[in-house]
Amino acid sequence: MSLNTDLSDLFRTFAALMDIKGESAFKAIAFSKVSRILKDMTIDLEEACRNGTLKDLEGIGPSSQRIIEQYIKTGSSKDFNEVAASVPAGLIPMLEIPGLGPKTISLFWKERKITSVEELTAAIEKGTLDGLKGIGEKKIDAIKQGIALRAQASGRVGIVAALEIGQAMLEPLRKLPAISRAEFAGSLRRRCETIGDVDIVCALKNPSDGESVSAAFVKFPLVDRILGQGPTKSSVLTKGGMQVDLRIVPADNFGAALQYFTGSKDHNTRLRGLAQDKKMTLNEWGLYKIEEYDRSEKKPGFPPKAKPVASKTEEDVYQALGLEWMEPLLREDRGEIDAAQNGKLPKLIQLKDIRGDLHSHTTASDGQATIEQMAHAAKALGYEFLAVTDHSKGQIIANGLSADRLLQHIKEIRRVSDKMKGITLLAGCEVDILADGRLDFEDAILAELDFVVASPHIALKQDASKATDRILRAIENRYVNVIGHPTGRIIFGREGLPLNFPRIFKAAADTGTALEINAAFPRLDLNDANAHGALAAGVKLSINTDAHSTEGFGEMPFGINVAQRAWATAGDVINCMKLPQLKAFIQNKRR
DNA sequence: GCCGTTTTCGGCCCGACTGTTTTCAGTCG
Numbered sequence: 001m002s003l004n005t006d007l008s009d010l011f012r013t014f015a016a017l018m019d020i021k022g023e024s025a026f027k028a029i030a031f032s033k034v035s036r037i038l039k040d041m042t043i044d045l046e047e048a049c050r051n052g053t054l055k056d057l058e059g060i061g062p063s064s065q066r067i068i069e070q071y072i073k074t075g076s077s078k079d080f081n082e083v084a085a086s087v088p089a090g091l092i093p094m095l096e097i098p099g100l101g102p103k104t105i106s107l108f109w110k111e112r113k114i115t116s117v118e119e120l121t122a123a124i125e126k127g128t129l130d131g132l133k134g135i136g137e138k139k140i141d142a143i144k145q146g147i148a149l150r151a152q153a154s155g156r157v158g159i160v161a162a163l164e165i166g167q168a169m170l171e172p173l174r175k176l177p178a179i180s181r182a183e184f185a186g187s188l189r190r191r192c193e194t195i196g197d198v199d200i201v202c203a204l205k206n207p208s209d210g211e212s213v214s215a216a217f218v219k220f221p222l223v224d225r226i227l228g229q230g231p232t233k234s235s236v237l238t239k240g241g242m243q244v245d246l247r248i249v250p251a252d253n254f255g256a257a258l259q260y261f262t263g264s265k266d267h268n269t270r271l272r273g274l275a276q277d278k279k280m281t282l283n284e285w286g287l288y289k290i291e292e293y294d295r296s297e298k299k300p301g302f303p304p305k306a307k308p309v310a311s312k313t314e315e316d317v318y319q320a321l322g323l324e325w326m327e328p329l330l331r332e333d334r335g336e337i338d339a340a341q342n343g344k345l346p347k348l349i350q351l352k353d354i355r356g357d358l359h360s361h362t363t364a365s366d367g368q369a370t371i372e373q374m375a376h377a378a379k380a381l382g383y384e385f386l387a388v389t390d391h392s393k394g395q396i397i398a399n400g401l402s403a404d405r406l407l408q409h410i411k412e413i414r415r416v417s418d419k420m421k422g423i424t425l426l427a428g429c430e431v432d433i434l435a436d437g438r439l440d441f442e443d444a445i446l447a448e449l450d451f452v453v454a455s456p457h458i459a460l461k462q463d464a465s466k467a468t469d470r471i472l473r474a475i476e477n478r479y480v481n482v483i484g485h486p487t488g489r490i491i492f493g494r495e496g497l498p499l500n501f502p503r504i505f506k507a508a509a510d511t512g513t514a515l516e517i518n519a520a521f522p523r524l525d526l527n528d529a530n531a532h533g534a535l536a537a538g539v540k541l542s543i544n545t546d547a548h549s550t551e552g553f554g555e556m557p558f559g560i561n562v563a564q565r566a567w568a569t570a571g572d573v574i575n576c577m578k579l580p581q582l583k584a585f586i587q588n589k590r591r
Numbered sequence: 592g593c594c595g596t597t598t599t600c601g602g603c604c605c606g607a608c609t610g611t612t613t614t615c616a617g618t619c620g
Contacts, residue, residue: 018592026603030592061593099609101618136611186620199620233607245620260605261620272604283605300607 002464002498003045004038007071010080011035011064016092017083019102020109034064036266040334042501042533046072090116097146104143107132121147157242158491159558160521162188162195165242168222170200173246176216178209180251185261189328191561193491193524197243201261203254210248217246232301253285253303255313260284266333274321274337286311287320329564334532346567351560353570355578356385357553359430359453359484359516359544364409365390366398368549371416371425377550379423385579387451388413389428392440395457401429403445410448424579426450430484435459435466437473439480446479451586453516453544455484460497467497468504475507478590482514482542482574487530491522501530505537512589514542514574517566519559520552531566540585541566542574 015031018024037059038045048054049072054065067077094105094117108114111132114123123129124144157165166188173182179202183189186199204210210231217234218226227235227243234246249257260268260283268282275282281293286308288296296306303311310316315325323340327348330336339345361367362374369377371388378386390409391400401409410427417425428451432440439446439454446452454474462470474480486504489496508515515534518525523546526534531541543559545552563573570576574585 024592027592029603033593059593063592099618103617134611134616138610142609197620228608230608263620265620269604276604281605285606298606 003072004041005495005498007045007068008035008038010067010071010077011038013092014067014080014083016095016102017087019095020087020091020106021083022103022106030059030061031064033059033266040332040529042505042530044500044502047502088115090119093117094120097143097150099142099146104135107135117147117150156194156196158521159188159191159193159195159561162198162242165222165238165240165244166198166200169198169217169220169238169244172220173200173202173213173217176213178205178213179203180205181254183258185247185258186245186263189262190264190331191329191565193527193562197245199245199247199261201247201249201254201258203249203251205251207250213248214246230301247284249284250303251312253308253311255315256282256286256308256311256317257284259314259317262328262331264332267331267337270333270337271321274323278321280309280320282317282321287317327564329561330567332565346569348564349560349568349570349573349576351557353573353576354383354543354556354560356383356387356575356582357544357547357556358385358387358426358428358451358482358542358575359389359518360386360547360552361390361430362388364405364412365395365400366548371413373550374547375416375420375423375425377553379420381553383423385424385426385582387426387428387453389430389451389453392429392431394432394434394440400432400440403441406441406445407448428452430455431480432457433470433474433483435462435470437470439474439477443477443479446477449479451481452479453482453484454480455516456486456488456497460488460494462497464498464500468500471497471499471504472507475504475511475513480513481586481589482516482544483508484516484544484546485518485523485525486515487525489523489525489527491524493522496525501533502537505534505539508534508540509538512540512585514540514585517541517543517559517562518546519543519555519557519562520546521555521558524558524562526562526566528562528565531562531568535566535568535572540574541568541572544575 011031012035015028018028049069067079071077091105091109112123112128114120124140129135129140166184170182182200182202185201187195188198214229214234218229218236222238223236224239225237227237232248236244238244247257247261272282275287279290281288281290285303287310288306288308292306296304298304310320318325324345326336326340326345360374362371375386391398393400393402413425413427427449429449430453433454433456487496487499515526517531543563545555547553574582
């Protein structure tokens with residue numbers, strides 16, 4: 001675990017504790033924000049602490065700064081420890097129970113001495129919650145269900161699985177005659193790497209058809225259980241336990257609803273602040289002048305009877321707030337609103353900008369297709385080049401190539417390349433970065449290759465200092481063009497190397513070494529925040545599928561999504577270079 | 592707790608829904 005992660009967790013817990021203690025909700029919100037800032041950022045906290053730049057970060061004030069500094073110095077925070085000691089630790093997991101919030105948890109704790117999920121379950125069984133103010137039979141039932149739900153469907157799901165489930169719900173919805181439009185919203189539309197639930201917004205041709213659309217939705221084949229059903233929203237659990245929420249709005253309000261439910265929460269908060277500055281209010285129905293909105297007639301589930309400034313399309317809403325429309329993948333409150341105000345939004349990389357894949361495997365090591373098969377599949381995607389990069393000798397389990405076999409393999413790759421028309425194969429290798437930063441082949445062997453990806457596969461639990469030195473040493477090798485999956489993290493699987501990213505970025509930028517966004521789920525490594533940090537430091541990225549079969553190339557869109565969330569343009573990514581330009585990039589480092 | 596070019600004090604985003612309620616608090620997204 002890195003320092004940033006540790007501190008981010010500390011502030012998140014701090015915020016939860018304050019909620020439970022009933023301190024000002026704004027304090028808790030402020031600490032949640034600090035937690036998120038720390039999680040997203042790639043700057044070196046220790047360094048920022050040393051040279052006093054910590055306070056320049058928006059959202060981190062004097063209190064947070066003090067806590068961070070003390071934590072770096074002593075490994076803990078006095079402020080946090082005091083608060084943590086005053087609240088039983090078992091209360092925090094209770095916040096994950098749907099339907100149960102800080103107020104009720106605090107009530108149970110103070111009035112009934114309940115300090116854990118287990119004690120809560122027991123109290124419900126024994127009936128000791130009866131008689132508490134505001135807690136009736138239905139509330140207790142809901143909590144009971146919430147506890148069961150948390151145990152059963154606690155986890156988030158990866159983007160790939162979530163998209164599949166989402167499509168299976170979206171497609172039949174689009175076929176309903178009452179619907180004029182239906183789109184994903186929420187984290188799925190923003191293409192986050194993991195998804196908690198699927199959000200869909202749909203527009204009605206006739207505003208009175210909400211009830212029937214809802215009724216049809218909850219009967220789709222994938223639905224396992226109905227959680228709620230009404231004329232404006234419905235909620236279901238699919239087979240496999242994924243929650244899917246549907247919002248139903250009149251066509252005139254579709255843009256505002258899509259914007260609102262796409263989020264992120266932080267992005268929307270900023271937008272509503274902008275609206276207020278302009279004497280307007282923004283909600284899921286539209287953007288309204290405050291005066292007109294306050295005067296207007298309002299009925300739950302229906303748009304207010306005021307003329308909106310904007311509501312039909314997202315473009316209208318953003319434009320009325322003085323902003324360019326922006327891709328959902330940018331809407332994370334990472335500076336996109338300022339950029340949109342100043343006309344400085346990046347022209348994001350698109351799938352069609354990719355001219356080739358620079359990390360792939362064949363039957364020579366652990367792939368399932370031959371060089372020819374992989375080359376034909378890449379050509380069929382319109383690629384102009386493909387780097388064949390089988391494993392080095394240390395990857396015994398993956399049938400890694402010995403030096404002799406590699407030299408033979410290089411000849412074979414070049415033979416196939418000469419034979420093929422319309423695509424060039426680069427003879428490459430994915431060489432292991434050993435625990436101490438040495439590479440798995442001597443330079444003399446690497447010099448024979450057209451292209452080298454160097455990746456960490458073993459010793460992925462090193463401390464930050466060892467791990468960083470190890471990757472730095474690989475970056476400094478003149479034959480290494482790309483660091484493959486730099487942290488080795490596996491989503492839901494392992495943390496990966498706790499790298500000091502500012503040092504890695506500086507070395508990569510100085511030496512002309514690209515860092516990979518490995519597009520294969522569950523890697524997606526670098527992640528969006530780190531890729532964003534790399535770009536800010538002037539590093540080039542390489543987006544690769546690490547394909548082990550011809551189907552493997554199909555994962556490229558997920559890597560593109562990570563790059564888009566990192567604000568990458570085609571100019572930032574070496575896969576978008578023309579071949580001569582790419583060759584120059586390689587040669588520059590070898591000089 | 593954080594922030595500020597109308598503010599260094601007084602704000603801080605919005606609506607739906609639910610349950611326990613005779614007017615509102617808590618939770619959620």
